[in-house]
Amino acid sequence: MSRAVLNRLPAANDDISRRVAADLRRILARIDLDNPVSARAALFELVPPLIERWGDVSATAAAEWFEGFRAANGLPGPFRSVLAPPLPIEQVNARIGFATREAGHLFTGQTSEFADFMLLIANEYSLAPGHNTVWNNSARDGAAFARVPEPGACDFCLMLASRGFVYSRGTVDQTQGADGEMTRFHGGCRCHAMPVWEETRARVEYGYDPEKLLAERQGA
Numbered sequence: 001m002s003r004a005v006l007n008r009l010p011a012a013n014d015d016i017s018r019r020v021a022a023d024l025r026r027i028l029a030r031i032d033l034d035n036p037v038s039a040r041a042a043l044f045e046l047v048p049p050l051i052e053r054w055g056d057v058s059a060t061a062a063a064e065w066f067e068g069f070r071a072a073n074g075l076p077g078p079f080r081s082v083l084a085p086p087l088p089i090e091q092v093n094a095r096i097g098f099a100t101r102e103a104g105h106l107f108t109g110q111t112s113e114f115a116d117f118m119l120l121i122a123n124e125y126s127l128a129p130g131h132n133t134v135w136n137n138s139a140r141d142g143a144a145f146a147r148v149p150e151p152g153a154c155d156f157c158l159m160l161a162s163r164g165f166v167y168s169r170g171t172v173d174q175t176q177g178a179d180g181e182m183t184r185f186h187g188g189c190r191c192h193a194m195p196v197w198e199e200t201r202a203r204v205e206y207g208y209d210p211e212k213l214l215a216e217r218q219g220a
Contacts, residue, residue, distance in 0.1 A: 004082060005065075005072040009134075010150060010192050012061045013127055020126045021119055024078050024143075033111040040100040047096055047118070049126045052086045058130030059083040066137050066195065075195055079141060084132035087125055095121050120187025120211065131185055134193040143195040146208055150190035157191045160184075162217055164210035165196055 027050065031042045063081035070079055099121060100106050105114035138145035144165040149157050185191060196202045203209055 005069050006194065006206060007162070008068070009047060009065045010190060011064065012065065013058065013130065013192060014190070016058050016061065016126065016130075017123050020050070020122050023050055023054075024119055024122045025115075028115050032202070033114065034109075035104065036107045039106060043096055043118070047122065048071060048089055048092045051122060052089075053091055055086045056083075056127040058127050059086075059133045062130035062133035063137070064138075066134055069176065069195065070141070070197075073143075073201070079137075081133065081137045082140065084129045086135055087128055092125055097126065122187075124185060124187035124189070127185065127189075131193055134195065138193070138195040141195065143197050144199070146194050146196050146202065146210070148192055148194045148206075148208060150192070153191055154186075154189075156186070157189060157190035158213055158217055160189065162210050162213035165199055165202075189203060 024047070027043075027046050031039045031046075033039050035047070060083060063083050066081045067079060098104070099114070101116055105111070105117060138154055146165050147157070147161045147163075149161040153161070194206070194208065196208075
């Protein structure tokens, strides 16, 4: 049962990713990308609300999933998940600013490449509150957490997944780099966070084997 519950989170994230992409494509279709100055202004107006709206959806989905996964693992007592906040608007605007810089794809007429880059940004930032919700509630509940790679995961994600079980948010920030890279997910990433109350169960039932991942990386 808990394995089926575990799989609901990546499925929910996939659904959110599709919806975010569809919404962003509609925005881009309304904007004249051949006029980069006006396009940049429109993107600063339209993209942050999209990211905030879907970020709230992803955080809510992750919170509900966390409570269900906790119950499926037989943890006693009620637990009310706390939603992670939306990403700061300054962070979102900084990323849009980078994407729309004069030396970038938008101003050099590479509109297809620009659209692809914006899709990655919207995906990454919309799902971030959901990932953060799982990390934060794992720490609140005294659980370890692990980064579970999906099939086709990139080398960066496999490297982080091979680091194994982490027991507090503070440990992540102290041991995984100043920016807490263990909690970072790139655009298009299908990996997800998993709370772990019992390492043996995570290994046997969920197939999470950080030592195997590490050995495979070192042997590559």
